[in-house]
Amino acid sequence: MNVKKAFPPLLFLLSLSVFGQSAPGETPDPSALIGTTLADLLGGYGAPNSVYPVRGLAPWQDDVVFVYDSAEFFIYGNRVWQLKLKAAYGIAEGQTQDQVVRILGQGEALEGYSTFSLPSRVWPLTLRVNWDSSDRVSAIYIYRSDF
Numbered sequence: 001m002n003v004k005k006a007f008p009p010l011l012f013l014l015s016l017s018v019f020g021q022s023a024p025g026e027t028p029d030p031s032a033l034i035g036t037t038l039a040d041l042l043g044g045y046g047a048p049n050s051v052y053p054v055r056g057l058a059p060w061q062d063d064v065v066f067v068y069d070s071a072e073f074f075i076y077g078n079r080v081w082q083l084k085l086k087a088a089y090g091i092a093e094g095q096t097q098d099q100v101v102r103i104l105g106q107g108e109a110l111e112g113y114s115t116f117s118l119p120s121r122v123w124p125l126t127l128r129v130n131w132d133s134s135d136r137v138s139a140i141y142i143y144r145s146d147f
Helices: 003-017 038-045 097-104
Strands: 050-054 063-067 071-076 079-085 108-110 113-118 125-131 137-144
Touching: 038 071, 063 079, 097 113, 097 125
Parallel strands: none
Antiparallel strands: 050 063, 063 071, 071 079, 079 137, 108 113, 113 125, 125 137
C-alpha cells in the first residue's frame, strides 16, 4: 500500500470521526479538531449558529470565529487553530479550581488562568483554563501554542 496516497483519506476520515459526541458538549479528543479545514468543519458541523471576527495585535493575528452550541472554532486562513469549549477532558465551565486540579493535575498556574500541555500531533498544543473571580472555570481553550 502506498502510504502517501492512503494518508490524506485516512486523515479526512479521522477528522470526521471526532465530530461525534461522547458526552453532551464534549468530543472524544477535541484537540484532534485543531488543524481541521474549513470544508471539513462545515461538512461535520454544518452552518454555524453565528460568525464573528477577532482582531489581533497584528493583521496576521486576525481570526474568524464560527460559533456552534458546544464550541467556538477560531479560524485563520483555512484551518482551525484554536477552540473554545464548554467542556473538555472531564472538566466544564462552572467547576471549581479544586475539581479541575483533581481531574487534570496542577498545570502551570498564571494570573487568572492555568495551562496544560497536551500531547502533540503535528504542532504543540495547549489547554488553557480561565478562572473567574470565585476560582471557577469561565472558559476552556485548546490552541496551537506555536502561534
